[in-house]
Amino acid sequence: GAVVSQHPSRVICKSGTSVKIECRSLDFQATTMFWYRQFPKKSLMLMATSNEGSKATYEQGVEKDKFLINHASLTLSTLTVTSAHPEDSSFYICSAKTSGSTDTQYFGPGTRLTVL
Amino acid sequence: QKEVEQDPGPLSVPEGAIVSLNCTYSNSAFQYFMWYRQYSRKGPELLMYTYSSGNKEDGRFTAQVDKSSKYISLFIRDSQPSDSATYLCAMSVGTNAGKSTFGDGTTLTVKP
Numbered sequence: 400g401a402v403v404s405q406h407p408s409r410v411i412c413k414s415g416t417s418v419k420i421e422c423r424s425l426d427f428q429a430t431t432m433f434w435y436r437q438f439p440k441k442s443l444m445l446m447a448t449s450n451e452g453s454k455a456t457y458e459q460g461v462e463k464d465k466f467l468i469n470h471a472s473l474t475l476s477t478l479t480v481t482s483a484h485p486e487d488s489s490f491y492i493c494s495a496k497t498s499g500s501t502d503t504q505y506f507g508p509g510t511r512l513t514v515l
Numbered sequence: 516q517k518e519v520e521q522d523p524g525p526l527s528v529p530e531g532a533i534v535s536l537n538c539t540y541s542n543s544a545f546q547y548f549m550w551y552r553q554y555s556r557k558g559p560e561l562l563m564y565t566y567s568s569g570n571k572e573d574g575r576f577t578a579q580v581d582k583s584s585k586y587i588s589l590f591i592r593d594s595q596p597s598d599s600a601t602y603l604c605a606m607s608v609g610t611n612a613g614k615s616t617f618g619d620g621t622t623l624t625v626k627p
Contacts, residue, residue, distance in 0.1 A: 405558070431613050442603065442619040443559070492558050496613040503549055504605075504615060506558035 402426050403495050405507035412483055413515055420478045420510045422493030428473035429495035433504060434466070437490045449476045483514040518542050521604055521618030530627050534591040538604035538618045541585065545606040548580050549615065550589045553601045562602075563589065594625045 402425040412418050422432055431450050435443040447468050449455045455468035465487075467479040476495075480487055490511050494504035521538045528534055536550075547566055551559035563578040565571045565587075571578045577590040587606070591598055604618040 401561075403558075433614070440622075443617050445614065448614060490556070494558075503547070503561055503564050504613070505561065506551070509556070509558045511556070 401497075401505040403429075403493065403505050403507040405493055405510050407510060408508060409511045409513075411513045411515065414484055415482055418480045418483055418512060420480075420491055420493075420512075422476045422478070422495070422507050424474045424495040424505070427495075427497050427505075429476075429497065430473065431496040432470060432476040433494045433496070434468060434476075434478050435492045435494070437492060437509075439490075443492065446478075480512065483512070485514045488512055488514045516541065518616050519604065519606060519618045522621055523619050525622040525624060527624045527626060528594055530594060530596060530625055532594050532625070534594050534598070534623060534625075536589040536591075536602050536604075536621050536623070538587050538606075539585055540587075540606060540616075542606075542608070542616070543582075543585065544608045545616075546609045547607045547615075548578070548587050549605040549607075550576075550578055551603040551605060553603060553620065555600075559603055594623075596625050596627050599624045 404423045406421045434446045446461045447455045447457045449468050449470040451470045457463045470476040492509040494506040519540045550563040553559040565578050568580045568582045575592045579588040601620040601622045603620045605615040607615040
């Protein structure tokens, strides 16, 4: 149980285009999803917390107009990187948390974004 | 100073060795303590979860929490090459927000 999927697993795009990454909880309802960014050999950097039916809460320094997050249902959250630039190239990972339980998070497999 | 400190390693051990991974923290409000394993280019996988102080064992893995010292450990017995990964500690205060604070991760290599 507690499986989280991400799609796509890898994407290469041209500078200036927008990229959408989907995060789905496959076998549980996720009231809260988190989006992280991870640079090579570095730890997870929390970008935003996404709650179903409400606006995402962004961490300090993360541009909310650049990284659009939508938590449309209890099993789906999307991250859209708008007008992507090479410096946005990174490994993006989502995680999901069930409601009313522990603070354990279940992570997706990650999406590697490369912006040319 | 970071809220959670974790030695990044790298740590290299021979197969069969006992591995000790550690994290220290400064926020005494942390109540939930997790260990995640992350293979290269993959998302983290939850290994162990502990609430408050004490020990928890699961197969070859043992998690220890000492809240008085603000120190947590993960022990791996009879380490295997397949244990080679980055291990992340994480902790939270246990609110509905569910945000966890992560260590930077320790990279472990188990040599056959």
